[in-house]
Amino acid sequence: MKTIKDVAKLADVSVGTVSRYLNGYKIKEENRKKIEEAIESLQFTSNPMARGLRTNKTFTVGVLIPRISDIFCTQVIEGIEEVLNPLNYGIVICSANDSLQGQTEKLAYLKNKCVDGIILMPVTSAELDVTGIVDSGIPVVLIDRLVKDCELDAVVCDNVNGAYSAVEMIINKGHQKIGIIAGPQEIYTAQERLTGYLRALEDYNIEINEAYIVHAQYNKTGGIDAFRQLMSLPDRPTAIFSTNYPTTVNSMKVMMEQGLRMGEDISLCGYDQTELFQMFNPPVSVVVQPSREIGINAAEILLKRINGDYSRFPQIQRLKTQLIVTDSVKTLF
Amino acid sequence: MKTIKDVAKLADVSVGTVSRYLNGYKIKEENRKKIEEAIESLQFTSNPMARGLRTNKTFTVGVLIPRISDIFCTQVIEGIEEVLNPLNYGIVICSANDSLQGQTEKLAYLKNKCVDGIILMPVTSAELDVTGIVDSGIPVVLIDRLVKDCELDAVVCDNVNGAYSAVEMIINKGHQKIGIIAGPQEIYTAQERLTGYLRALEDYNIEINEAYIVHAQYNKTGGIDAFRQLMSLPDRPTAIFSTNYPTTVNSMKVMMEQGLRMGEDISLCGYDQTELFQMFNPPVSVVVQPSREIGINAAEILLKRINGDYSRFPQIQRLKTQLIVTDSVKTLF
């Protein structure tokens, strides 16, 4: 590997000048030319480790998500990439594997790796210790979920109104008995979506039936159990609002197994992942999150912090969701 | 940030000894204790850049895939993570954004970043220049696709037999007129799957009808157009084998639009992504690829190369696919 010294020698200038050139400072035209020629002929590329050692910058950001194969997460990552790659930042991906312990470990790992910043989608809203990281000057931006007692920049969706609009739509189609598959109580987005549900019912003067509110793990079995539970109610709901992707998909699975026709025997509105849900017959009504934008905005805030701009801290962005309305929710009049 | 010098001073030994300790060499029990105490009380963690500068190792591998939001890719990444993370390797993700140019750029980027190795899923099988990378000693392992005239370690699926088993199953259910949505001719996996199709027809003495073979881009519009084309044939096929995920999903979309019932009016067998396809009614027959295993095996080979073991180069692994048979392919007797 060629070094800056080789370039300096060949171009007949000092290493300092080469360094100045590389970092975009003004140098004499004549020298610029010589250096560029030397770099070209030596195929020189600067060594990021040596540079990092001096500058304490790795040009790397860590992205820590609950699970890599989650489509929502990868769409967010695409957004992050879109912003960071043109600036030559690398993205180190870490998965917490849906566990708080995993998250803690990976955070420590990223800190030790000297990333310039971290974008974090927390596994739980209940608990997060980033003091060690924040103290050492590494900025952290939260996505999708806020965490209790944690003052950090964040980009989340307006889950309350996302859920509200879905439930409102269901009500407007004539439903009164609306079940909700709500997520775990310690997850921020789940809380918000439940709030939206409750608020909509309240605004439309529909009495709240506790039996229609089922808390489920945001995963496969959670969805299956919750849907079954709602279906086995003596006075069962006519419509169900399922508040994330796995619970929605698995509700449909049960629906199919029980021979229930979506939009006929039972109405369903889901969350996330529009493209896929539109393949079904009828397509599934869903609340769509702007996942890519979340990534873009988070990356932009992070960059700002990395560059030392701590204005308006903590900056919390709430992005609007979009509602896709289909015949999966039956019109009752 | 504390350095090895601080530790040395506090533990009253030399920096060399601390370094030896950190790298797992034997040191006197007494010193070990003092060093461990010092590290603990100073909260010392070693600086990866300084280390990297000396050792020329970043403990980072690059993963370059066509597109991040592709589920197949992310499952592969999960496998890679499973192997690499326990060894403290970081994973830098790059997306080629489905373009050869993007791939070339990202390869250069990864080389410049001094990654210890690269796992690459090529965007095309036609062309790949990694000489610069290989020459500089960075091992590269290909996944999913081989590239013409490219001697590299690789982990791929046995696409020929994967496709063969699917077509064989379709034949065994009594179909004779079997269409295939084949991928672009320059993609390795597409070629192989077409080979499997042809071989199965041959083995069962079914004449090959060129009109039943449609080459399509492996994306949304490709799938839509191809399916339409097959459906508009005067003597249209009774079953269609769609050879990747997007073409399968979009064939279903057209099917739905045209009011065709899968497994009744037209039979379909797809590729990839079982979980989702099992949600439909009927579930979709598919060839399933062991995506996670691909990642695991690729990471293991890469590690071997990183550690200087170049035995059995180039090592090409072919993993077996699995066939899921459902009523989406009608039994004709």
Next chain:
DNA sequence: TATTAAAATTGAAACGTTTCAATTTTTGGG
């Protein structure tokens, strides 16, 4: 106890940059 071999430690050089005080070159006004 003396001697030697083996084991452990030491301290400085090296890795390839950036940075900065000191120096040289260039520029422009008189």
Next chain:
DNA sequence: CCCAAAAATTGAAACGTTTCAATTTTAATA
């Protein structure tokens, strides 16, 4: 053409490790 000011360049120190030849300590043997 000279001089001062401005601009550009220089060269060495510093970043925090690893590595290795030289040295010291320990263990083993007679």
